[in-house]
Amino acid sequence: MNYVRGQQAVTLDHFTEQDILAMLDETGQLSWERTLAFRQFRFSKRIYVVLLNDDGELIAVRKTSRKLLAEFSKRYHISDVVLRTIAQIGEIHTAYSCTHGKFKLISTRGGTCADTTWIMAHHINSYGVCPTDQLLTIAFNSKVKIKSDISKETLDSRIADARWMSNYQSGIHRQIDLEYGFCNEDSRDAFYGDQDFHLQNGSGDKLYFGIELITNVCQTLHKDEYGSFVDRKRLHAMVAKVLEKGYMGSGKLPR
Numbered sequence: 001m002n003y004v005r006g007q008q009a010v011t012l013d014h015f016t017e018q019d020i021l022a023m024l025d026e027t028g029q030l031s032w033e034r035t036l037a038f039r040q041f042r043f044s045k046r047i048y049v050v051l052l053n054d055d056g057e058l059i060a061v062r063k064t065s066r067k068l069l070a071e072f073s074k075r076y077h078i079s080d081v082v083l084r085t086i087a088q089i090g091e092i093h094t095a096y097s098c099t100h101g102k103f104k105l106i107s108t109r110g111g112t113c114a115d116t117t118w119i120m121a122h123h124i125n126s127y128g129v130c131p132t133d134q135l136l137t138i139a140f141n142s143k144v145k146i147k148s149d150i151s152k153e154t155l156d157s158r159i160a161d162a163r164w165m166s167n168y169q170s171g172i173h174r175q176i177d178l179e180y181g182f183c184n185e186d187s188r189d190a191f192y193g194d195q196d197f198h199l200q201n202g203s204g205d206k207l208y209f210g211i212e213l214i215t216n217v218c219q220t221l222h223k224d225e226y227g228s229f230v231d232r233k234r235l236h237a238m239v240a241k242v243l244e245k246g247y248m249g250s251g252k253l254p255r
Helices: 017-022 065-076 080-089 152-179 195-201 206-226 232-243
Strands: 009-011 035-043 046-053 057-061 098-100 103-107 117-120 124-129 136-140 145-148
Touching: 017 035, 017 046, 035 065, 065 098, 080 098, 080 152, 080 206, 098 152, 103 152, 117 145, 124 152, 136 152, 152 206, 206 232
Parallel strands: 009 145
Antiparallel strands: 035 046, 035 117, 046 057, 098 103, 103 117, 124 136, 136 145
16 A cells, blocks of 8 residues: 655655556545545556545546546535536636535646646645745645645635535525524534625525526526527526415426
8 A cells, every 4th residue: 555654745746657556446445535635647548546545545546537526426416517506606617616515625727627636625724835846735634745736826715615615505504404493593503614604695595596506407408408508597587487486375286
């Protein structure tokens, strides 16, 4: 097994194919709870991903980053259209994060960039620029460190965006629990994230979120089926009209 030793900070983009073959794990047994970061590599038309665990262990698998993201999404029932909708509401226009519960998965470059490093930001303890090589040193809660060419300002922004999205998600859950009596307005349960955020930003409006989400789903379906987007403003108004209509007594349901 390969481990990051002591206070050494590993740079995930400096591995050779020989390095990767030495860490290759054919079992496919990954723990997302313990994953700190991962990055894709291509050698001789072969693609690998190197993952760093919270104990410093380095593992390589014969998969693409996209495949790992798909497995992560399936494992935790994460929908891209839901994340995209939250990002749009928060006016996050580039490289929105994959947030779900405690998970805050961010990319150092664009999310579609093959050589980006993916980092579990909820494990980050601190970070700062190393004066010797000007790379950003990122220290995790487990004391493991990595170096990255992402700028401090960009990482600040990505983490802030991930927190915003996570708080918005928890706000939706909080509103549902309030309406069903599972919590009260004074509840400060950590599960709901930053309550002050919810009060200041008006998040947790599940009706508005639902309208935006269904609009995006319909837009995506129309694009996939017909190759073009339907007029968003008109579609948004139609969806809002349906969702805002109150209960008028039960009638016959379409078969």
